[in-house]
Amino acid sequence: MWTEKYRPETLSEFKGSRKEVEEVKQWIEGWEKGDQALLLHGPPGCGKTALVHSLANELDRELFETNASEARRKGDVKDKLEQAVKQRSFTGKDKLILVDEVDGMGRSDRGGRKVINRLLKETKFPLILTANDPYASGMKSLRNKAKEVELGNVHTNSVAARLREICEREGIEYDDEAVKSIAQRADGDLRSAINDLESLATDSLKAEDVKDLGYRETERDIFEALKIVFKSTSASTASDATEGVEEDYGKVFGWIRENVPKEYKREGDLSRAYDNLSEADVFRGRMQKRQDWSLLKYVYGLMTVGVSLSKEEKYSGWTSYSYPSTIKKMGRSKAARNKRDAIGKKVGKKLHLSISEASDTIPFLNLLFQKEEWKEELVRKLELDEKEVDYIEDF
Numbered sequence: 001m002w003t004e005k006y007r008p009e010t011l012s013e014f015k016g017s018r019k020e021v022e023e024v025k026q027w028i029e030g031w032e033k034g035d036q037a038l039l040l041h042g043p044p045g046c047g048k049t050a051l052v053h054s055l056a057n058e059l060d061r062e063l064f065e066t067n068a069s070e071a072r073r074k075g076d077v078k079d080k081l082e083q084a085v086k087q088r089s090f091t092g093k094d095k096l097i098l099v100d101e102v103d104g105m106g107r108s109d110r111g112g113r114k115v116i117n118r119l120l121k122e123t124k125f126p127l128i129l130t131a132n133d134p135y136a137s138g139m140k141s142l143r144n145k146a147k148e149v150e151l152g153n154v155h156t157n158s159v160a161a162r163l164r165e166i167c168e169r170e171g172i173e174y175d176d177e178a179v180k181s182i183a184q185r186a187d188g189d190l191r192s193a194i195n196d197l198e199s200l201a202t203d204s205l206k207a208e209d210v211k212d213l214g215y216r217e218t219e220r221d222i223f224e225a226l227k228i229v230f231k232s233t234s235a236s237t238a239s240d241a242t243e244g245v246e247e248d249y250g251k252v253f254g255w256i257r258e259n260v261p262k263e264y265k266r267e268g269d270l271s272r273a274y275d276n277l278s279e280a281d282v283f284r285g286r287m288q289k290r291q292d293w294s295l296l297k298y299v300y301g302l303m304t305v306g307v308s309l310s311k312e313e314k315y316s317g318w319t320s321y322s323y324p325s326t327i328k329k330m331g332r333s334k335a336a337r338n339k340r341d342a343i344g345k346k347v348g349k350k351l352h353l354s355i356s357e358a359s360d361t362i363p364f365l366n367l368l369f370q371k372e373e374w375k376e377e378l379v380r381k382l383e384l385d386e387k388e389v390d391y392i393e394d395f
């Protein structure tokens with residue numbers, strides 16, 4: 001993944017927030033035992049983790065890094081962290097400690113916060129905490145013991161600058177318009193801009209390639225909504241997740257159902273989430289049968305707040321959410337859409353249907369293909385080529 005490949009190694013590769021970067025740098029350099037910790041917060045993908053990494057390189061510090069919920073859950077990680085804050089490094093280098101994503105500890109994880117509070121007192125090295133939301137429940141005690149630095153959204157120009165650097169290193173010939181429009185759409189989230197670039201660029205990036213992002217515009221909203229449902233640990237945040245999403249409740253439901261197992265790894269979390277989804281589905285059925293739209297709030301409530309609060313604590317890291325399989329099959333990429341249309345054209349000609357009506361037959365072709373002799377005959381009659389056959393069989 002390019003977001004990993006192009007993680008900034010040095011401060012010159014780190015984009016935006018110059019003032020804050022300088023502030024954190026000076027804080028590290030001036031830190032003495034007994035000083036406060038530092039709480040670095042800001043929206044996803046703005047570079048919190050990346051900044052700590054590049055500062056460690058720049059200042060030639062040995063970085064000890066862990067993430068808060070992992071430290072809480074895994075005894076050995078916790079032990080290592082406790083040692084790391086006390087012991088000098090073997091290399092003789094100064095150390096820097098990063099406890100990432102402290103807002104990811106569960107609402108009820110008092111034990112976890114107690115451990116961190118103790119470490120803040122004991123640490124012999126500068127210790128940085130990161131969080132998306134410094135006002136998440138349970139964060140108050142940590143906030144009071146740390147100096148706060150906020151990293152805001154990365155400015156569009158800075159996003160574009162990083163995208164250009166990546167294009168150059170990848171040897172991609174790019175239209176500057178295309179780079180700018182990816183940057184604009186990312187809305188301050190450099191991680192998602194890099195992901196967009198990776199999914200669109202081949203050995204060139206033309207303005208028209210970025211039109212595919214237009215096709216994905218409403219999907220961008222739904223990705224945001226998923227991120228909120230899955231990552232938040234508060235009911236009020238989760239209940240606003242679908243605000244502004246244009247897809248209807250059925251689609252939103254499909255997206256959440258499809259992606260729950262990608263995000264939730266612990267069995268209990270997963271089964272609670274599915275319980276909530278099945279409740280939501282019951283309400284959905286009643287609502288439709290009785291045409292009683294006042295029930296819609298329960299459908300949404302169960303699939304957003306219900307699913308969100310099904311986890312004991314936030315899962316850290318970035319999850320690549322996927323399209324519900326039904327939508328996905330309709331073709332995420334331009335190549336897939338082209339193939340679908342080509343099949344539609346061939347089928348349509350034989351069956352006297354429009355291209356789009358004819359593409360609706362693809363699932364049926366898929367079924368028919370399971371019998372070898374039918375497949376052979378259909379392939380011959382419809383004059384399908386190998387790639388089209390693959391597309392139908394993978395459907």
Ligand SMILES: Nc1ncnc2c1ncn2[C@@H]1O[C@H](COP(=O)(O)OP(=O)(O)OP(=O)(O)O)[C@@H](O)[C@H]1O
Binds near residue numbers: 132317
């Ligand atoms: N300001 C930035 N300058 C350069 N690269 C960045 C910047 N912000 C993000 N990136 C790129 O995006 C990736 C993800 O950023 P990072 O992990 O630092 O985000 P984060 O703020 O820690 O997000 P989260 O809240 O999800 O943990 C980095 O590996 C890097 O490739």
Ligand SMILES: [Mg+2]
Binds near residue numbers: 130
């Ligand atoms: Mg991070």
